[in-house]
Amino acid sequence: MSLSGKTVLVTGAAGYIGSHTCLQLLKEECKVIAYDNLDNSSFESLERVKRLSGGNGNLMTSIEGDILDGEKLDEVFEANEIFAVIHFAGLKAVGESVSKPLRYYENNINGTVVLLKSMVKAKCKSIIFSSSATVYGEPKTVPCTEEFETSALNPYGKTKLFIEHILTDQHASDNEWNCLILRYFNPVGAHPSGEIGEDPKGIPNNLMPFVQQVAVGRRPELSVFGTDYDTKDGTGRRDYIHVVDLADGHVAALKKIAKENGKCGRIVVNLGTGKSTSVLELVGAFEKAAGKKIPMKMVARRPGDAAEVYAKTDLAYEILGWRAEKTIEECCVDQWNWASKNPYGYSGKED
Numbered sequence: 001m002s003l004s005g006k007t008v009l010v011t012g013a014a015g016y017i018g019s020h021t022c023l024q025l026l027k028e029e030c031k032v033i034a035y036d037n038l039d040n041s042s043f044e045s046l047e048r049v050k051r052l053s054g055g056n057g058n059l060m061t062s063i064e065g066d067i068l069d070g071e072k073l074d075e076v077f078e079a080n081e082i083f084a085v086i087h088f089a090g091l092k093a094v095g096e097s098v099s100k101p102l103r104y105y106e107n108n109i110n111g112t113v114v115l116l117k118s119m120v121k122a123k124c125k126s127i128i129f130s131s132s133a134t135v136y137g138e139p140k141t142v143p144c145t146e147e148f149e150t151s152a153l154n155p156y157g158k159t160k161l162f163i164e165h166i167l168t169d170q171h172a173s174d175n176e177w178n179c180l181i182l183r184y185f186n187p188v189g190a191h192p193s194g195e196i197g198e199d200p201k202g203i204p205n206n207l208m209p210f211v212q213q214v215a216v217g218r219r220p221e222l223s224v225f226g227t228d229y230d231t232k233d234g235t236g237r238r239d240y241i242h243v244v245d246l247a248d249g250h251v252a253a254l255k256k257i258a259k260e261n262g263k264c265g266r267i268v269v270n271l272g273t274g275k276s277t278s279v280l281e282l283v284g285a286f287e288k289a290a291g292k293k294i295p296m297k298m299v300a301r302r303p304g305d306a307a308e309v310y311a312k313t314d315l316a317y318e319i320l321g322w323r324a325e326k327t328i329e330e331c332c333v334d335q336w337n338w339a340s341k342n343p344y345g346y347s348g349k350e351d
Helices: 016-027 044-052 070-079 094-099 101-122 155-173 207-215 243-259 279-290 314-320 328-341
Strands: 007-011 031-036 060-064 084-087 126-132 178-184 186-188 222-225 240-242 266-271 296-299
Touching: 007 016, 016 031, 016 044, 016 243, 031 070, 044 060, 070 101, 084 101, 084 243, 094 101, 094 155, 101 155, 126 155, 126 243, 155 178, 155 266, 178 243, 186 207, 186 243, 207 222, 207 279, 207 328, 222 279, 240 243, 240 328, 243 266, 243 314, 266 314, 279 328
Parallel strands: 007 031, 007 084, 031 060, 084 126, 126 178, 178 266, 186 240, 222 296
Antiparallel strands: none
């Protein structure tokens, strides 16, 4: 199914997953409107996306704007015939969400409502939402299936879950809406070129960027939280998915909407690999890719961390024709390629 010529609004486009998805959309000859408030990103990522796009960079327009700014969104919809929205924009630090819950509810939930109201005015009824495996809370069994009971342990997770409810209710109110909810597991890696990748501001919230920062000398050591789990090596196991595979999952979702002529309704699918990797296995793979040791300090478990979480991904293949292709070794090679070329991210400067 060709996406050539279709216009897609991507919110949070300059971020980690957003930038990789914009690149994959440009390869499909989509017209991309990249919308971002640059709170935790910069347009440098999108300038690099344009260069990597094989001559399709002129199909992308970058707009600095906030999802809370309904007037600006209305202007974007009025000026463009938008086929669908891919909604990445949102605050995403779990720890910060606990200390600043109102900021997260205001930005993530209110921002999504403002976006949806602009979509209603423009009669644009297709949205692909960036959800998270955090909506499974502490799963009692693995792998996680889309039918699992949902819950959330922190304000960040609650915003993801509540937005899922909002989209479900919007579809129930008007079944012409296409609401594709993609529950990510743990995105890692970078584009194989090493030109775009994850560039968190401040202390990273996730394992792989922390490993990366230790490897380039920005941090002295990696703290491994918990070595006494009931797993093969005692460390927690997670489902790590390459960011390019994840981006391709969004392209597959967009093609589903196009193929069904806007009649695919509400869909919820996991985007993961269907297998887990332990902290020590991931660090070992990264050490091999980087050719250096990662200093580690073993510390106590964090409250709320499960021993093992990974996805059942059959539904994504059945509905979207998508499955993850890249190995954890490829993730680490690409992550190191990005880190070694960009040790201080897009700015090139120490925080």
